Amino acid sequence: MTFVELKNHQVWHDFTEVLENIDANALIKEHLELCDYKVCGYWDESDNYYEEITLPSNLETELISSSIGLNRNQKFIQLKFILQNLINNNHVRIGELSLIYDENLEFINENWYIDTEFLEKFK
DSSP states (O other), rough: OOOOOOTTTTHHHHHHHHHHSSSSSHHHHHHHTTTTTTTEEETTOOOOOOEEEETTEEEEEEEEEEEEEESOOOOOEEEEEEEEEEEEEEEEEEEEEEEEETOOOOOEEEEEEHHHHHHHTTT
C-alpha cells in the first residue's frame, strides 16, 4: 500500500494558484444578473414549491468555500457563496449559492439554499 501525504503536496499549491486567478465575485455577479436576481422552480426544506423567488436588490455575496472535483469524465470547480442582505447596517444571511464550472470555466450547474421564511418577512 502506498501512502501519500497531501499536506505539502504540489496539488495544494496548484489549486491555490488557480483560485487566486479566478474572479469569483465577477462569476457570481454575472450569474445573478443572467438570472435577473430570480430563482425559478425552487423547493424548500419543507417541500413547499416556489415558482419564482425574487432576491433583494441590495444582495451581497461572499465566497465561503471552493473545491475541485473529478469524476470519470469530468473535472470541475465548485464555488460556494453566502447570500446576504444589508438590513439596519447588519448583514443578514438569506441563503447560499453554489456554482459549478467545468475545467474551461463553462457553467455546469447551480445549487441554491434560500431562507424562504426570511424573504417572506421582507416582501
